[in-house]
Amino acid sequence: MRALCWHGKGDVRVDTVADPEIKHPRDAIIKITACAICGSDLHLLDGYQPTMEAGDILGHENMGEVVALGSEVTNLKIGDRVVVPFTISCGDCWFCKKGLFAACDRTNPNADMAAKAMGHSPAGLFGFSHMLGGYCGGQAEYLRVPMADVGPIKIPDNVTDEQALFLSDIFPTGYMAAENAQIEHGDTVAIWGCGPVGQFAIRSALMMGAGRVIAIDEVPERLAMAEAGGAETINFAETDVYDELQARTKGRGPDSCIDAVGCEAAAHGAADAVMDKVKASMMLATDRVHVLRQAIMSCRKGGTVSVPGVYVGMGDKLPIGAAMNKGLTIKLGQTHVQRYTRPLLEKIVAGAIDPSFVITHPASLEDAPEMYAKFRDKEEGVIKVVMRPHG
Structure with missing residues (x-):
């Protein structure tokens, strides 16, 4: 598949990489239909976030179509349109039960690394360094979603990708x-x-x-x-x-x-x-x-x-x-996204807000390096870039 990869400070490229696979019974694979460049991605581009490695796939604002499911994911089915929270949360630890999903105790496999820097480890995050889990991001054609029985939220047909995508983060x-x-x-x-x-x-x-x-x-x-x-x-x-x-x-x-x-x-x-x-x-x-x-x-x-x-x-x-x-x-704090996705989706469906107002630059995945630079340098009125990896 094609994916936007970090190769060092100021250097991001669209590469051909291996397709994701189901690794755990609670995984899902989604075909990305829309993803976005976030302001916090610029901290990665500018080299401020430690523990990035060459080849890491970026992107934590993701949505798409479910194309594969692990055996323990029973709340989703193949073909569902879903938005994926950028926080990866188990739903069952002490913090998740208190609604503190960004503090999940179980989803950062590199928790010891994070604890040395922060005292304790937060949840794992998509596409945001090895200190925060080393998970592949979704500025790509496909994405593996761990804990898919907890995070992704199904989107009704009358809500467009452009309206729903930002439930993932912003x-x-x-x-x-x-x-x-x-x-x-x-x-x-x-x-x-x-x-x-x-x-x-x-x-x-x-x-x-x-x-x-x-x-x-x-x-x-x-x-x-x-x-x-x-x-x-x-x-x-x-x-x-x-x-x-x-x-x-x-x-x-x-x-x-x-x-x-x-x-x-x-x-x-x-x-x-x-x-x-x-x-x-x-x-x-x-x-x-x-x-x-x-x-x-x-x-x-x-x-x-x-x-x-x-x-x-x-x-x-x-x-x-x-x-x-x-x-x-x-x-x-990082956002406890899973606490907010359903009530904010209800506001979108009710017409209280149309989040697509923020989009200024629709683009393709191949445009990603150019759009990162324009967003960082505040050129051409860029406020929000949304990319469609499959055209």
């Missing part, structure tokens, strides 16, 4: 980010990053009753999409974000702040951001945490900072004193 991620922000009716919510997760966080915050959402970015197309979704906007290339947020909230600060950027935060002229970039280039730190610092400093006293943005290691000089003295709640 819609639940944006929704959980808003949920973690502990929004009360009428609250003001500031969201850093108007990429795909930020766009879903904007719409989710408004669905949860936010009175105002203020979205922060510098890319015109992303700011325009945020405004179309009901947000006010701040261009951080033109305005001091902290000062502007204080002015718009009469000095109190936003009730909740959402960091939908993560470890490769950019800024214009900010001394801390310049130092982050220098340290990362010299491998003195892994994460550029300018946005997280700014969110902590901007948030009102007693407010909440929610962090769906991906961080991979160490970041310097977080204002922990400010967070403590202001009494902030900080909630972070």
Whole structure:
């Protein structure tokens, strides 16, 4: 089959690789009908995520048609259209039973490696390094899905691939980010990053009753999409974000702040951001945490900072004193996707949201290396790339 493979920093290629096979009775094989490039895939492209190996297949936003099943998968049948959560979860461990699917205890075969870096291992993830399981991703013609009796969700015929695909990651991620922000009716919510997760966080915050959402970015197309979704906007290339947020909230600060950027935060002229970039280039730190610092400093006293943005290691000089003295709640985490897929699918079916709004660039799998570069470099208005491996 054809698959998009990582070969080193800045080097991804579409290669011919072996087809996946059933390895366990709880496996399924799906023929990928649609997959997407996620912002967190760019951390792999840029070399920030450790334990990648040449030839690893990327991609964790996947859906398709079931073409083979292990003997213990009884909830699916051949021919079903399914969306696959990016978190691989057993459904039966202590964490899964509590709905903490991204913390599954049983799906990372390299748990010891992850525990050395993090203290404990999270769940295995598709296409996201050997520290997180070494699982093949779905930017490919076919995908092996472990724990297929727990993760995949069947999609009704009246929902298109473009509407359903983002149940795999960015819609639940944006929704959980808003949920973690502990929004009360009428609250003001500031969201850093108007990429795909930020766009879903904007719409989710408004669905949860936010009175105002203020979205922060510098890319015109992303700011325009945020405004179309009901947000006010701040261009951080033109305005001091902290000062502007204080002015718009009469000095109190936003009730909740959402960091939908993560470890490769950019800024214009900010001394801390310049130092982050220098340290990362010299491998003195892994994460550029300018946005997280700014969110902590901007948030009102007693407010909440929610962090769906991906961080991979160490970041310097977080204002922990400010967070403590202001009494902030900080909630972070990979998304517990299986907790959200069914209720969010119901919102799609009911017409409450059409997630396809975020797609800007349909493409083929063979276009993947070019589209990765355009997405990373923010060229041609790229916000979300969806690829169809079979044309």
